[in-house]
Amino acid sequence: MCLTSVYQPMPQSQVQTDDLALVHQAKAGNLDAFSQLVTRYEGKIFRLASHILHNQADAEDVLQNAFLKAFTHLDGFQENAKFYTWLVRIAVNESLMKLRKKKRRKMVSLDDPVDTGEEELPREIAVWEKTPEQEYSQTELRQLLDQAIDELTPIYRAVFLLRDVDGLSTEETAEALDLSIPAVKSRLLRARLKLREILTRFFKRKGDDVFAYL
Amino acid sequence: MLTCKEFLVWLNEYLDETAAAEIRAKVEAHISTCPNCWVIFDTTKKTLQIYKGMEPQPLPSELHSRLMSAIEKRLAKP
Numbered sequence: 001m002c003l004t005s006v007y008q009p010m011p012q013s014q015v016q017t018d019d020l021a022l023v024h025q026a027k028a029g030n031l032d033a034f035s036q037l038v039t040r041y042e043g044k045i046f047r048l049a050s051h052i053l054h055n056q057a058d059a060e061d062v063l064q065n066a067f068l069k070a071f072t073h074l075d076g077f078q079e080n081a082k083f084y085t086w087l088v089r090i091a092v093n094e095s096l097m098k099l100r101k102k103k104r105r106k107m108v109s110l111d112d113p114v115d116t117g118e119e120e121l122p123r124e125i126a127v128w129e130k131t132p133e134q135e136y137s138q139t140e141l142r143q144l145l146d147q148a149i150d151e152l153t154p155i156y157r158a159v160f161l162l163r164d165v166d167g168l169s170t171e172e173t174a175e176a177l178d179l180s181i182p183a184v185k186s187r188l189l190r191a192r193l194k195l196r197e198i199l200t201r202f203f204k205r206k207g208d209d210v211f212a213y214l
Numbered sequence: 215m216l217t218c219k220e221f222l223v224w225l226n227e228y229l230d231e232t233a234a235a236e237i238r239a240k241v242e243a244h245i246s247t248c249p250n251c252w253v254i255f256d257t258t259k260k261t262l263q264i265y266k267g268m269e270p271q272p273l274p275s276e277l278h279s280r281l282m283s284a285i286e287k288r289l290a291k292p
């Protein structure tokens with residue numbers, strides 16, 4: 001089986017070094033340096049906000065507010081953290097504020113209790129096709145993968161995107177989402193198992209029976 | 215020998231290669247004898263591979279333009 005991502009991100013250490021250099025220049029008033037940071041992360045921030053909010057207009061508001069706040073408060077950025085982690089934290093807070101306003105609820109949090117019921121156990125157990133991604137065009141595959149993430153509950157979406165798609169460490173994900181490390185770990189396991197389950201519906205080898213777990 | 219539920223508890227650390235050698239050996243012993251758990255391990259691993267490093271869609275140019283002008287507008291304020 002040769003399942004590989006079609007996307008090759010820049011090595012993390014290189015990104016961080018470049019980010020810090022750009023942050024220094026932006027702090028000194030160089031708008032072009034900040035524009036480069038915007039260009040680098042606008043897609044990821046917009047994707048994260050879109051997955052949390054499920055609304056393009058709200059996600060655009062969050063995108064703007066997050067970068068404006070980041071720019072305004074750049075002096076408060078502690079350089080022992082990654083710029084992206086700090087930016088995500090701002091964007092997630094902005095997203096949650098939007099949700100609170102919309103739902104007219106006092107509290108909307110990514111730290112809601114996790115359901116530990118039996119229904120969380122794997123049910124779809126089937127071997128996948130050898131190269132499932134080749135059965136779809138790149139656009140179809142991307143839509144399918146995004147759709148699968150949207151089937152997760154919000155508490156799992158953000159953790160999975162940051163940890164497994166963006167490649168942040170458990171500690172960085174915890175910091176960005178203001179969750180404890182055990183909370184990140186438990187959400188990540190459930191997110192991975194849920195996504196595996198959803199993708200199995202699309203990728204399972206044709207002709208195989210699906211049988212219940214245990 | 216791990217039970218299937220115990221296997222699930224250790225699955226993340228096994229996939230992330232952060233599990234201790236003793237745990238790794240227990241997980242490997244379990245999936246070599248439990249076909250269901252082997253499938254769960256294999257398809258979860260493939261789930262991570264297919265998502266890893268997936269870059270977001272480029273931002274539509276008009277959205278990028280609105281974002282940049284909002285930032286420039288803020289800068290223009292004293």
